[in-house]
Amino acid sequence: MAVQKYVVRLLTVGALALALTGCVSVPDAIKGSSPTPQQDLVRVMNAPELYVGQEARFGGKVVEVFNQQGKTRLEIATVPLDSGARPILGDASRGRIYADVNGFLDPVDFRGQLITVVGTIAGAEQGKIGNTPYKFMVLQTNGYKRWRVVQQVMMPPPVDPWYWGPHPLAVWLWLRWLASLRPRTRSGSDSSNRVSNCYY
Structure with missing residues (x-):
């Protein structure tokens, strides 16, 4: 059960990363x-x-x-x-x-x-x-x-209260991902959630 949840989360993150890299290309019109x-x-x-x-x-x-x-x-x-x-x-x-x-x-x-x-x-x-x-x-x-610009806020994934605990590697990956969601703002303070601007 725990392994299935881990695999599903990993696939979701991978699909999201692929979708975001696809948004970087220059539109044909310009x-x-x-x-x-x-x-x-x-x-x-x-x-x-x-x-x-x-x-x-x-x-x-x-x-x-x-x-x-x-x-x-x-x-x-x-x-x-x-x-x-x-x-x-x-x-x-x-x-x-x-x-x-x-x-x-x-x-x-x-x-x-x-x-x-x-x-x-x-x-x-x-x-x-x-x-x-x-x-x-x-x-x-x-x-x-x-x-057109739409602001998005990315929240960390929820934690299942009935889950006994993940594999140590999964903990390390999750903490690393969480750390990446705390960029320095221009004023120097930490931001608890990642706020990004999405163009379309």
């Missing part, structure tokens, strides 16, 4: 054609003319939406991307870009949302943030992904 699209906005803005025509991928929060003739311009406050090309929450903005998307996008659906865009660098253009002049990198977008 893969692009280059194996390594440019993602360093600071480097591009130091010499934008050198990167014109190159493929790039950036993501962050849509600050403003401008509907223009035949296209929509998204003003994005960019942040670093993770291995799945998702904006990393909590990071400071690396700068702003204009992402031009063909067709009409409703501002209500995009303003304030997290997004990743891929396309060709078209150069830089002067604009403003409030009343302050600002140089924006312009991206001719050929793909984008709008992200």
Whole structure:
């Protein structure tokens, strides 16, 4: 009986790990054609003319939406991307870009949302943030992904009160797993449960 419970738990953890690794891949809509699209906005803005025509991928929060003739311009406050090309929450903005998307996008659906865009660098253009002049990198977008974020809390598995005790190896594995659920937070305090952000 105890062995069966242990095997079931082990298989469940294995299936969960496989499911989570499957979520790391970059969605087709923002893969692009280059194996390594440019993602360093600071480097591009130091010499934008050198990167014109190159493929790039950036993501962050849509600050403003401008509907223009035949296209929509998204003003994005960019942040670093993770291995799945998702904006990393909590990071400071690396700068702003204009992402031009063909067709009409409703501002209500995009303003304030997290997004990743891929396309060709078209150069830089002067604009403003409030009343302050600002140089924006312009991206001719050929793909984008709008992200929705759901927060998940993972709890440790329950312990059966009628269970006499697991195999010593199972105890070691369980304690190791439990320790991994207690990451350091930014303030330095321990978190009793793992809180993760799930994108879709």
